[in-house]
Every structure is written in C-alpha cells, then in structure tokens.
Amino acid sequence: MLFLPALAEADATAGGTAAGSTTTPASTTTPASTTASPAVTTAAAQLGTGTLRRGSRGSRVKALQTLLTQAGYKTTGDGQYGASTVSNVRRFQRAAKLKVTGVAGTATLNALRTATDGSASTRATATSSQHLGDRIPLRKGMNGHDVKVLQDFLDRAGFDTSVDGEFGSGTLxxxxxxxxxxxxxxxxxxxxxxxxLLRSLIDGESGTATTTTAVQLAPGDKATVGSDGLAIAPANAPDQVKQIIAAGNVIAKKPYHYGGGHGTWDDTGYDCSGSVSYALHGAGLLDQALPSGDFMSWGDDGPGQWVTIYANSGHMYMVVAGLRFDTSGRQQDGTRWHAASRSSSGYTVVHPPGL
Structure with a gap:
C-alpha cells in the first residue's frame, strides 16, 4: 500500500490544497438532496427539545433511538434510555464534536436532527467543505476536499484508495x-x-515520538512480539502483567469492530477501549468495559512501571512491559501488539494501581 502524507482537514487558506497534494479545480456540483424517510421525519418531529438522559422513557426516547440508528449508531427502539442508548449518544457526540456526556441536551438533539434530515450532504458545497464531516453522508458523485480527506484516511487505514477528491466508482x-x-x-x-469509526482507526498513526514515557524497564523485563504476532511476557513480570498479556493475546488478531467488547466480553471484534478493557479484565482489574474517555480518570495518575494507559475521548492504547497494545496499526502489523512507540501528545496518562 502506498502511504501518503496525512492531509490537513482544513487548508491554511480557503480554496487551497493540503500540503503535498495536487491542486485541482474545485467543483460546486453536489448530488441532489437526499430526502429523509417518513419514519425519520416523524421521529425528528417527536424528538422535542427537552433534555433526555439515562432513565428517561417514552416516545421521545424512541424517536431519539430512531435518529441515532439513522445516523449510523444502531440502537434498539424500545423507548428506554438505558446503557446502550447512553453509549450511542456518547459516540454521536464525539463524532459531532460536542461535549461527550451521554446526555441528550438541546445541542445534541439539534445536531442529531441536522445529521439525519437528508440535507447535510448538500448544505455545504464542495468548495466550502474543508473538514471531513462538513457534509454527511458522503456518497458516490460528490467531490471536494472532504472527499480527499476521506480517501486519505481510507488509504492510511489499509484500504488502497486513489486520493483525488472525487467519490467515484473506485472510492465506492x-x-x-x-x-x-x-x-x-x-x-x-x-x-x-x-x-x-474511520477516524479511530487511523488516529495518531503519524506520530512516532512519545512525550510521556513509562518507567524504563531492564532489558530482561521487556516483553517481545513473536513471529505469530503474539506477545511473550518476560519471565520475571508480575502475575497480573502476565495475565494482561495472555488476555491481550486472545484478541490480538481479532478485527476492529466499532463498539466491540462493550456488550459482551466474548465478541467477534473489539474497538480500542474494548480491547484494553478485555486485557485488563483478564487480570481481574475491570468488571465491565469502559469507553476511552472514562479511562482518563481511572487508576492512578502518570505512567506505571509495568503498565501505562494513554487515553482521550476518542482513542486509547496501553503499553505493557514495553509493548504497545493498540488497535491503531493493526491493519499493517496484523496484531494489536507493536514494538514501535507512537505519539502520546493529547492523551491523559494513567496506570493500574501497583503496576
């Protein structure tokens, strides 16, 4: 796969091009507006404006669940604002660059209506769409800088894509x-x-230097990655560290699935926080999976001797006995275990107590 320099999501000046990209004439042509289905239109009308939160129930919650599903966050429409609805509201808020609370307040409800009313793909023209997400959804026939960023992200995630800003048959x-x-x-x-989901797959891959490092281990204390992509624990590591590595090996090669590992420990795939949660659960350190943002206040502050966790609201990974356990890079290495470090800029650093 050809790796291209990461495209900037917004140019320094309007109408410019990302560094290293080829200048192409921008078109203002966009496909015809996609009309929302009657069910979505009805749900948007029923949603109202009052805040919805865990424990809420009724037709407004069911409308919220319908719109979450329409936006791509599959949610059971049972009218009960339970754990799965909280989780999907949080995911939508993160994608919409809202404060991630799991509570559907006025800003969240308005953003959800906008994302599902069928007009998001045409409100912004190809020339004005500088960020991936300015136009939702993106589909065949569209063009612009946001399409170019999409293509670059797909390519960096391991899906070969021509980066030309045109959503043609190849991009489709x-x-x-x-x-x-x-x-x-x-x-x-x-x-x-x-x-x-695509953002979380490629998040941080351009970074190589670490700004916060764990306590340096002696050479014999460092884990290694075998030819099979599984980690080999150092003989003198604490039992909990060996248990974390053993659990991590169970899912090291499983696919990345958005939300994976949060509904059940035995899942078909795992996202970033689901992966770390699973490994920590294997050592008896967690009873239930946590989203990445919750790890920012988990455990003890700062790097650990054997295990260091790096988390923010959008991504997380951990370093165990010197090896990085991270969904980012799995497409290239075929495993969640990586010997190479990555940038820790923008991450909160914590560690399991005693490790």
Missing amino acids: KTVKLFEGDQQRTVDGVMDQADID
Missing part, C-alpha cells in the same frame, strides 16, 4: 470494503458513524 468500492471489514452496513455511503 473501497468504502464498501471498509464497511464489510468493520461489519458495518455495506451500502457505500459514509454516514457519521462510519466517519467516526
């Missing part, structure tokens, strides 16, 4: 490959949840 094929690989609905349309 690649998007479907991405959706199939991640067990998303294969429709060739990049909705908000697809874009959020």
Whole structure:
C-alpha cells in the first residue's frame, strides 16, 4: 500500500490544497438532496427539545433511538434510555464534536436532527467543505476536499484508495470494503458513524515520538512480539502483567469492530477501549468495559512501571512491559501488539494501581 502524507482537514487558506497534494479545480456540483424517510421525519418531529438522559422513557426516547440508528449508531427502539442508548449518544457526540456526556441536551438533539434530515450532504458545497464531516453522508458523485480527506484516511487505514477528491466508482468500492471489514452496513455511503469509526482507526498513526514515557524497564523485563504476532511476557513480570498479556493475546488478531467488547466480553471484534478493557479484565482489574474517555480518570495518575494507559475521548492504547497494545496499526502489523512507540501528545496518562 502506498502511504501518503496525512492531509490537513482544513487548508491554511480557503480554496487551497493540503500540503503535498495536487491542486485541482474545485467543483460546486453536489448530488441532489437526499430526502429523509417518513419514519425519520416523524421521529425528528417527536424528538422535542427537552433534555433526555439515562432513565428517561417514552416516545421521545424512541424517536431519539430512531435518529441515532439513522445516523449510523444502531440502537434498539424500545423507548428506554438505558446503557446502550447512553453509549450511542456518547459516540454521536464525539463524532459531532460536542461535549461527550451521554446526555441528550438541546445541542445534541439539534445536531442529531441536522445529521439525519437528508440535507447535510448538500448544505455545504464542495468548495466550502474543508473538514471531513462538513457534509454527511458522503456518497458516490460528490467531490471536494472532504472527499480527499476521506480517501486519505481510507488509504492510511489499509484500504488502497486513489486520493483525488472525487467519490467515484473506485472510492465506492473501497468504502464498501471498509464497511464489510468493520461489519458495518455495506451500502457505500459514509454516514457519521462510519466517519467516526474511520477516524479511530487511523488516529495518531503519524506520530512516532512519545512525550510521556513509562518507567524504563531492564532489558530482561521487556516483553517481545513473536513471529505469530503474539506477545511473550518476560519471565520475571508480575502475575497480573502476565495475565494482561495472555488476555491481550486472545484478541490480538481479532478485527476492529466499532463498539466491540462493550456488550459482551466474548465478541467477534473489539474497538480500542474494548480491547484494553478485555486485557485488563483478564487480570481481574475491570468488571465491565469502559469507553476511552472514562479511562482518563481511572487508576492512578502518570505512567506505571509495568503498565501505562494513554487515553482521550476518542482513542486509547496501553503499553505493557514495553509493548504497545493498540488497535491503531493493526491493519499493517496484523496484531494489536507493536514494538514501535507512537505519539502520546493529547492523551491523559494513567496506570493500574501497583503496576
């Protein structure tokens, strides 16, 4: 796969191009507006404006669940604001760059209506769309800088894509490959949840230097990655460290699935926080999976001697006995275990007590 320099999501000046990219004439042509289905229109009308939160129930909650599903966050429409609805609201908020609370307040409700009313793909023109997410959904026939960023992200995630800013048949094929690989609905349309998932796959891959390092281990205390992609624990590591590594090996080669590992420990795939949660659970350190943002206040502050966790609201990974356990890079290395470090800039650093 050809790796290209990461494209900037917004140019330094309007109408410019990302560094290293080829200047192409921008078109203002966009496809005809996609009209929302009657069910979505009805749900948007029923949603109202009052805050909804865990424990809420009724028709407004069911409308919220309908719109979350329409935005790409599949949610059971039972009218009960339970754990799964909280989780999907948090994911939508993160994708929409809202404060991630799991509570559906006015800003969240308005953003959800906007994301599902069928007009998001046409409100912004190709020339004004500088960020991936300015137009939702992205589909065949569209063009612009946001499409170019999408193509670059797909390529960096391991799905070969020509980066030309045109959502043609080649990009359509690649998007479907991405959706199939991640067990998303294969429709060739990049909705908000697809874009959020893609961001998490490539988050931070351009970084190589670490700004916060764990306590240096002696050579004999460092784990290694075997030829099979599984980690080999150092003989003198504490038992909990060996248990973390053993659990991590169980899922090291499993696919990345958005939300994977959060509904059940035995899942078909795992996202970043689901992966770390599973490994920590294997050592008896967690009873239930946590989203990445919750790890920011988990455990003890700062790097640990054997285990260091790096978390922010959008991604997380950990370093265990000198090896990085991270979904980012799995496409290239075939495993979640990586000997190479990555940038820790923008991450909160914590560690399990005693480790």
